[in-house]
Amino acid sequence: MTSPEERQQLYCLSPETNQIWPTMFSIFLVDLVANGGSESCLRLRPRARENSGKRVTGSHKLRVGPWNIGSLTGKSVELVKILKKRRINIACVQETKWVGSKARDVNGFKLWYSGGSRDRNGVGILVDGDLREQVVEVRRISDRLMTIKLVIGGCTLSVISAYAPQVGLDEETKKLFYEDLDEVVRGIPNTEKIVIGGDFNSHIGATSSGFDDVHGGFGVGERNGGGTSLLDFAKAFELVIANSCFSKKENHMVTFRSSVAKTQIDYLLLRKGDRGLYKDCKVIPSENLTTPHKLLVMDLEIKRDRRKKLVSDRPRIKWGGLTPALSREMGEKLMEMGAWSGSGDADTMWNKAASCIREFASTVLEVSRGNFGGHKGDWWWNGEVQGKVEEKKAAYAKLVECVDKEEKQTLKKAYNTTKGEAKIAIREG
Incomplete structure (x- = not known):
């Protein structure tokens, strides 16, 4: 005691x-x-x-791939068999040639498609059995463009299936396609992740000349006008072409092979800020669906980063x-x-x-003000920033519409200027 x-x-x-x-x-x-x-x-x-705000971390591995299949009629079962064999979770298919805006089950996969003719075009997206219930939105824009939205590992992912007009089609058709694609991408919040997979019928070339920020430096052949349009689009929305970022053998880069040509016209794009998500991107040349196009796949690892809301x-x-x-x-x-x-x-x-x-x-001691609402992170989005961003978008629209080479160079400089001003406004906002 x-x-x-x-x-x-x-x-x-x-x-x-x-x-x-x-x-x-x-x-x-x-x-x-x-x-x-x-x-x-x-x-x-x-x-x-x-x-407590404790972060729960992990990752969700995902394989995504675009494929121009020539026609989906009579091939859906064989297609899904290949997707399962190659462990592909999401497939963006082009030239389905199915009519309607519908959905159907195909051996455990869910297929959403959009088409207007049995003779041409048509796009679709297939999602495996594990992810199909995570799809929260489906938008069918045309027989060349559709998108779905999923929630994976606490992240929102928009997947776009795109089929660009062929080289021989008129400029108005090409312009309309990119206008629709611009509108779709512009409508996706910056906080959401994007994957665009499709047949763009364009050649971005083997080098990144003039587009170092969106072209990884690995490709096939020479760049053409369609390739420049695709690179301009990627630059405007700060996207990167994933299958140009990995050094591969030619067989694993060529997406189109016929008796007279072998080239690269199918691409996967995502935000530059999400470069850390993709681990590999390559062509699987051995898979065949009686189409000259080859299956392109990209491996992603989406981090689960769920932070519980603090009581503040x-x-x-x-x-x-x-x-x-x-x-x-x-x-x-x-x-x-x-x-x-x-x-x-x-x-x-x-x-x-x-x-x-x-x-x-x-x-x-000091006392915090507490949280009385408002949108955290939106402090920089003021009138000046909004104006600069709109100027950048308007400059890009003029650049895309222009067909004269000399005028296009002038508009490109104007676009780069407005883009720089928008970045400065955001940084200083």
Whole structure:
């Protein structure tokens, strides 16, 4: 049994007032500072943890691929068999030649398609059995363009199946296709991820000349006008052509092979900021669906990054500003306030002490304003930024519509200028 002297030393019992001087509490406050504690540390009674903002991490591996199949009639079962064999989760198919805007099950895959003629065009997207329930939106724009939206690992992913007009078609048809594609991509929030897979009937060339930020430097053949249009589009929306970013043997880059030609006209695009997502991109030349087009696949790894929302809707004391000197001052003040006097059960005494602690701490430490709504992260989107972004979009629209080479060079410079001004406005906003 401890002696009165030992008890006095342990609790710092004041001989004059016979009150407990909370030395241990002062030490606790100093320790609180050193360990970055928070207001919740002042609660003595154990309780369930509130949302702590702890990050739950992991990844979801995904394989996506575009394929011009020539016609889907009589091939759907064989197509799905290949997709399963190659572990492809999402396939963007072109030239389906199926009429209608419908959906159907194909051996465990869900197929959404859009087409207007049994003789030409038509696009579709197939999703495997594990992901089909994650599809939250389907949009059919035309017989050359459609998109679906999925939620995977806490991320929203928009997948676009695109079939660009062939080289021999008129400029108006090509212009309409890119206008539709522009509108689709512009309507996808920057917070969402994008994968565009399709037959673009264009050659981006073997080198990245003039387009280092969107062309990875690996390709096949010479660039043509359609390739320049695709690269301009990618540059305008800050996308990168994934299958130009990996050094491969020619067989694993050629997406179209016939008796008279072998070239690259099928592509996969995604945001430049998501370059870390794709791990590989290649052609699988051995798979055949009686079409000159070859199956192109890209391996993605989408990080699960779910952060629980912090309970921050009320003002909080910034305990990080507590110093040893302030903790000593607080101890003295709490004595004056009678924080440790009184009688009753433990809960009553603690509630009184905790109230005194918060009352005094709020006068000597800063208090957060709390979260009263609003959109975190939207602070930069002001009128000036919005105006600069619209100017950039207008400049790009003029660039795409222009067919004169000399005028196009002038418009390209104007577009680059407006793009730079928009970036500066966002950075300084």
